[in-house]
Amino acid sequence: MEIVFNPVKLRGPLWRLPEITTNGVPEKKQVKISAYVYKADTRLKFPIVMDHPRIDLPQYGEEIIDTARFEIKNVSGRDLHITLIESPPEISVEMPKFIKAGGTASGMVRLEDSTRNINFWKSITFEVDDEKHSRFTIPVEKSQRLPEMPSR
Amino acid sequence: MKLSISALILPLFFALAGIGECIEGPHLSLPDSVFDFGYVQQGATVSHTFQLCSTGSDTLRIIRIRPG
Numbered sequence: 361m362e363i364v365f366n367p368v369k370l371r372g373p374l375w376r377l378p379e380i381t382t383n384g385v386p387e388k389k390q391v392k393i394s395a396y397v398y399k400a401d402t403r404l405k406f407p408i409v410m411d412h413p414r415i416d417l418p419q420y421g422e423e424i425i426d427t428a429r430f431e432i433k434n435v436s437g438r439d440l441h442i443t444l445i446e447s448p449p450e451i452s453v454e455m456p457k458f459i460k461a462g463g464t465a466s467g468m469v470r471l472e473d474s475t476r477n478i479n480f481w482k483s484i485t486f487e488v489d490d491e492k493h494s495r496f497t498i499p500v501e502k503s504q505r506l507p508e509m510p511s512r
Numbered sequence: 513m514k515l516s517i518s519a520l521i522l523p524l525f526f527a528l529a530g531i532g533e534c535i536e537g538p539h540l541s542l543p544d545s546v547f548d549f550g551y552v553q554q555g556a557t558v559s560h561t562f563q564l565c566s567t568g569s570d571t572l573r574i575i576r577i578r579p580g
Contacts, residue, residue, distance in 0.1 A: 361564050361577070365549065366557045378580035380564070383573040384538040390580075391542060391562050395549035406551065413553050446547075446560065483558035485549060495550025497558045 364481075367397040395497070407436035407490040408459070410498065415469050415484070417502040426471040430498075434459040441489045448482035450475045451500060455486060469500060479503040539568030 363378060375394040381387060398404055400413065411431040419425060434440050444455045450472055456465035469484070485497045547560045566572035 362559055362561045363547075364557060364559045365552070367552065367554055369554075371554050376580035379578040380540065380574060381576040381578070382538065382540045383575060384540045384568060389540055389542060389545070391545045391547075393547050393549065393560060393580075395552045395558075397552050397554050399554050404551075414556060448559070448561075481557050481559070483549075483556075483560075485558075485560075487550070495548060497549040497552050497556075499556045499558055 361391075363391070363393055365393060365395065367395070371397040371399055406496075407434070407440060407488055407494055408496070409433045409435050410496075414499040414501060417469070417471060417500070418505045419479075419502065420505055420507050424471070424476055428469045429466055430469070431464055431466045432456060432459060433464045434461055436488075436490050437461055438490070443487045443489075445485040445487055445495065447484045448480070448500070450478075450480050450482055450502070451484075453484055455484075471502065475502065535568045537568050538570040538572040539566070540572055541565040541567040 361380070365376070367374060373394070373396050375392060377390045377392050379388055379390050382389070409432070415428050415430055417425055417428050432442070438461050440459050442455055442457055442459065444453055447453045452470045452472065454468040454470075456467050459465045480502050482500050483497050484500055485495060487493055487495045543563050543565065545562070547562070549558055549560070552558055
């Protein structure tokens with residue numbers, strides 16, 4: 361069961377309790393998702409900064425763009441280990457495991473062959489080992505786009 | 513906030529559920545029922561997949577899913 365979470369207007373700590381009704385006993389069961397939703401211009405101080413707020417794999421024609429690189433900068437003031445918590449089966453993720461204080465490391469997302477003909481909107485979740493064990497979920501999008509027209 | 517759900521029922525996966533014995537009648541097991549996305553930028557679309565396991569002796573039917 362895939363839960364798609366798209367907080368458009370709300371922000372702050374959020375949780376939802378989707379409920380599944382079956383013919384079993386007990387009849388109803390719940391799952392729980394939680395997130396801390398922040399605005400792009402937030403004053404929150406994060407231990408890391410990413411070069412892009414999402415990972416994009418735009419497709420403009422017949423040639424498949426199957427990889428996307430991203431960079432993570434450690435602004436926490438201490439060395440950080442990174443753990444990939446979840447990634448979808450449509451992609452493989454090379455996530456840096458360690459970033460020195462003040463350093464930058466790069467990662468990469470690569471499309472699996474089975475996704476050549478489909479568009480998707482998924483996400484990856486990773487965690488860093490700062491005091492709060494901060495966790496981040498970043499969207500990953502593969503979609504067909506129109507080529508940009510040259511500007512005059 | 514938009515919250516949408518699509519469901520995919522897996523066949524009997526006792527091993528995934530970590531349950532060795534079969535429960536009498538239909539039964540839904542959730543190996544993991546909690547997920548924390550952590551920090552999510554407003555407007556982003558993110559997703560998580562929960563495993564639904566049918567671990568009873570009878571066919572499990574999903575009647576309804578309420579987004580929450």
